[in-house]
Structure formats: C-alpha cells, structure tokens
Amino acid sequence: MATFKADDPAHQQWLGTDWQTDATQTLAAIGDAPVDWLIVDHYALEACWEQRLRTHCKQIMVIDDLADRPHDCDLLLDQNLIADWQLRYQEKVPTNCALMLGPSYALLQPPYGQLHTRVPPREGPVRRVLIYFGGADHDNLTGMAMSALASMQAANLSIDVVVNPQSAHVETLRHQIMGHPSATLYTHLNSLAPLMVKADLAIGASGTTSWERCCLGLPSLVVTLADNQIPIAAELDRLGMIRWLGHKDRIQVAHLVDALTSLVEGGLPSSWSQRCQQAVDGRGVHRVCSALMLTPSSVLRARPAKVSDESFITQWISPKESPEAIVQFRNGLRDLDNSRMFIAETNDEFAVGTVRFYRIDDAWHIQSFLAPPARKPGVDRALLQTAIGAIRQDWADALRLNSVSQVDHSRHAHETLRKHQATTSAALSIGVCSDPHSWINDSIPELVLQWLTAGHRVSWAHNAAHLPGGDVCFYLSYGRIVDTQTRSRYRNNLVVHASDLPKGRGWSPASWLILEGKSRIPVTLLEAVDPVDAGPIYLQEWIDLDGTELIDDWRKALAHQTIHLASTFVERYPAILNSARAQVGQPSNYPRRRAQDSELDPHQTLASQINQLRIADNDSYPAFFHHQGKTFVLKISKR
Secondary structure, eight states, X not given: OOOOOTTSOTTGGGGXXXXXXXXXXXXXXXXXXXXXXXXXXXXXOOHHHHHXXXXXXXXXXXXXXXOOSOXXXXXXXXXXXXXXXXXXXXXXXXXXXXXXXXXXXOOOOHHHHHHHTTSOOOOBOOOEEEEEOOSOOTTOHHHHHXXXXXXXXXXXOEEEEEOOTTOTTHHHHHHHHHTOTTEEEEOOOSOSHHHHHHOSEEEEOSSHHHHHHHHTTOOEEEEEXXXXXXXXXXXXXXXXXXXXXXXXXXXXXXXXXXXXXXXXXXXXXXXXHHHHHHHOOSOHHHHHHHHHHOOGGGEEEEEEOOGGGHHHHHHHXXXXXXXXXXXXXXXXXXXXXXXXXXXXXXXTOOEEEEEEEEEEXXXXXXXXXXXXXXXXXXXXXXXXXXXXXXXXXXXXXXXXXXXXXXXXXXXXXXHXXXXXXXXXXXXXXXXXXXXXXXXXXXXXXXXXXXXXXXXXXXXXXXXXXXXXXXXXXXXXXXXXXXXHXXXXXXXXXXXXXXXXXXXXXXXXXXXXXXXXXXXXEEEEEEEOOSSTTOSOEEEEEEEEOXXXXXXXXXXXXXXXXXXXXXXXXXXXXXXXXXXXXXXXXXXXXXXXXXXXXXXXXXXXXXXXXXXXXXXXXXXXXXXXXXXXXXXXXXXXXXX
C-alpha cells in the first residue's frame, strides 16, 4: 500500500499510489520514442511528476482548475472564470508557459459551436425549463427542482429532466414526473445541446455544463455541488451570466420556488442570454488543437483588425495592462492616416497575435503582440512577416519601415531581438523593389524583418521611382529596367539573376535553364549597371534539381537562395565590395517569355514535354494545347 507524506499534493490519494511509481509506469507506457505532446489532467500530479516525464515528451500540456500547486509545462489550460482568473497561475508555471485561460477555451462537443450562432437570445416568458444536475446528483437536487416546479402549479411550463440511468434516484424521479404531463424524463442522451436549444431556462449544477449553457445563451439557476465549483459560480453570478442560489447543503425547495417564481412572472431580460453567448462561442476545442499543432508555417495570413477583435486583447493581456492596451487598440483603428492594425491567423482562423504599424514622420514602426498559446520558437517572426506582407499589399507607395518591437513576448523572442541588435555595427538604409504580383513577394518579408531586427531601415516598393534612396537597394524579380538616375539614389544597386553570367542574361533565366534540361541552377548576386545584367558579381550559389520539381518547388529554392545572398551581402557590407569580380566570357541572352510559350504539342508525349510543364504557372500562364479547333488548358500538380 502506498504511503503519503504531508508535503504531497492535496489530492495525492486520488492517484492510488505515490507519484514516483506513477511516473515510472507512465514512462514505461510511453516507451522509447518521445511523444510530441503529453497531456496531463489529474489533480494529484504536479511539477515533480512532470519533470520526470520531460525526457520522453517534447512538450507537456496541463489541464487544471485548482491553481493550488506548481507545474512544469509548456501549455496550461483552465477553462474556468474565477475572480482574478488571469493571475491565478503566476509563479506556479514556468515563465515561458503559455496560458489558455477562460471559457473561450472550454472543451465542448462540436454541436455547441455549430449551434452558437443559430440560437437567438432568450427573452420574455419562460415556457420550457431544463433540469440537469450532472451525472452523479447524489443529493437528488433534480427531485428538489421538480418539487419546486410542482408547488408552483405552472401548468403552462414544459419540463425536460435529464438524469443518469445509473442514478439511485431514477425510479423515484419516474414516479415524481408521472404527475406532470408536461414533463419528460431522459436517461440516455449523447448531448444536451438539442434540449438546451429548446429551453428558456435551466436549473442545474456548475462545472462544464455551465459553459454548454452559456454557449447556447441559456439562462440558468445554479446550485453548486462541490467546493471547487463555488468560486466559479460566484464569479459567473457577479458577471450576470448565472444566478447562483447557493451550495447544495444550504438549498431548500423554497429557495428554488422563489427564484423560479420571479423569472416565470417577470420574464427573462435579453441581456442575460446575450452575456452568456458573448463569453463562450463553442470553439474551445478548435483553439486548443490549433495551439497544439501550431508551427511557424501555420501562420498564413494577416487581416485588418476590426472592432470585434477587442476581445482578443482582453483575453490575452493581464487585467493591469488591459485598459491601456484597449485604448491603444481603439485609437489605432480610428487613426486612418498613421496607424494600421492587423490580426494574424492560421488557415483555420486561429488568431496568433496582433501587429500594429504606427507612423512617425514618413516611416512606419512595428509593434507586435503574440498570444500566449502561440508563443513557440519562430511563430513570432512568422507573425511579423505575415503582417509586413499584408501592409505591403495595401500600400501604394514605398513602404518605409524603421523599427520593430515586441510587446509581452516570450523570453525566446526578446533574446532573438537583442542578439541581432548586438551584432549590428552600423545601421543602413536599405531598399527593396519587386513587381507587385511577383512570386518573390511571399519571401521578401523574411528579409525585411531580418534587416529591421538588425537595426537597419528598410523601404519596399513596387515602383523604383518611389524609393527614397539610401545605402543599398535590391531589385528582386523586378521586370523593369532601372535607369542610371534612379539607381544613383543608392550607393549600391543589386540584382539576383538565376544564370552563370555572362551566360543567360535577360529574362526568366531559371525557366530557360530548366527547359534546356539543366539539373543545376546558378543564383548570382551582382551590381546593377548598364547594360542589363553586366555588372560585377559579388556572390553566387547553386541549386541542385532532381528533375521532378514543379514551378512552386524550384521557385521556393530560388527564393531561399535569393534571401540568403541578399542577407549575406548586407552582413558583409561594405567590405564585400572589395570581393567583386568582373564577368568573364562570351555573353548570351534569353528573350522574355510570353503566355503563348506555354503551348504544348498534343502529338508528343507528356514525358517528352515534362520540362515545359515544370515551368508552367497554373494561374498566370498555364500549359495549354489546341485540338479540333478548341483550346484546352492543362494544370499540373504533384503528389
């Protein structure tokens, strides 16, 4: 038999053994291969147990609602609302632990989220009442609620009663309900959602059911059954989301009768139901899963912020900081000339953070906030890169960026910022110019952010004439010839060309090389001079291809090398100017490719035309062929 010590967790006996034995057994069950996430949901487990499991778990998530012991975890979920709920876990979890607190993370069944926006707020007369006190209800509060309704003699009330079929009181309830033709007893239900949608008022316990009722806007009279439900019920009552009648040992039929009579005679105010629905939207499982699966590549888009996003701010910023943050957020939405606010999201609409652009004089400064559940290495940079790309799309002139800062970020993010700033010897004024719809634009924000965090100033334009001038300018996938006068604004002007210069000057060199069957593509960084592509070479890298890469594949590799070359040039500037080498050999030139160059020959095999298909752009210039007077478009993808 296990022995327990005074300093063991408060609920240690619930484990059935000591924590050391349980940890050993859990390690044995996991085996040799470490798991990506270990999810812990037990009141008897705390930091010492979690530390023992660290060797076999890449990350640990804890589900808790007591906040009465320390944890060693990467993510903690507590879906409850309690007074000072945002501060409960201070000094109980590591500083880099992400907290998912409050009912927006309530783990509800899918029907609740699906029905959340469909159900209108309850208001006016109470015609249907739902009674459910959970799976146990040892004290038969269900029977007490039925007695209260019976004593009111409200013949016009329909009553739905839900009870566990294993309940010791089920037969008593059957006899009690027989005298009420408008009452129905349910003992086998997969979900309470359908009955909650029909009901005007619920009578029940606190706990998870509270969030189900709130999600569907169902006002409720609540009796707490356990001590840990009391602070939750007290806070929900204070917020006007429930009416807490008291703890089970102090409730009598008369209390229920008084509360029910008041509501049946006076009706329900619509504000009650609305408050409930605003607090819980039923997407908690979605948010938790998104946080577990989040990687830097998950951050796919940044959209302009809107008024309803204020809940994002209040949810993830501590109460002490909330007023100032909300004022800043609202002011940012109203200042159309000097502010832009973005929310960065994943593909499944999980918001990972906010990015604020604010203008001082003629330059924008960037300030970001990463939501605690998204605080993972690399996500902070993905957030900023996504927002930089978004504001570039919305901005007609040169986008001038002066600085980037991160608010309330994880320790990892702050250290990254300091490291870059510490290695910067001198700030440069850097320009970037690209075509507005170029494939390279998805990669340029990575380069811009890298330079900003290194302390440089960066301008990004889609028209070279809009650039302000400075030290260095990069023309990346820019289809226009830049004249001498425009280039004179910068000390050095650079282009990246995918050929082994002087061979392959001109247009779309990578496409031409792939058409020629080449398996290695050179990527060359050179000075922009007259004539085009004739300047001295500073750096060169090579891309190896296996012959199966389609346009998105080899463009991704080309973008990676382009960013690397531009980054390396700036890191070594100005010393790198001394390593410039002149182009040697007989130059050759490629012509500009046109849409009609994507035509296939229907009389030849696809295998013989595979390189033509590899350079076809399914959206801008897809492969096509003519047959019997018709034009057929052929789009290609790879599995």
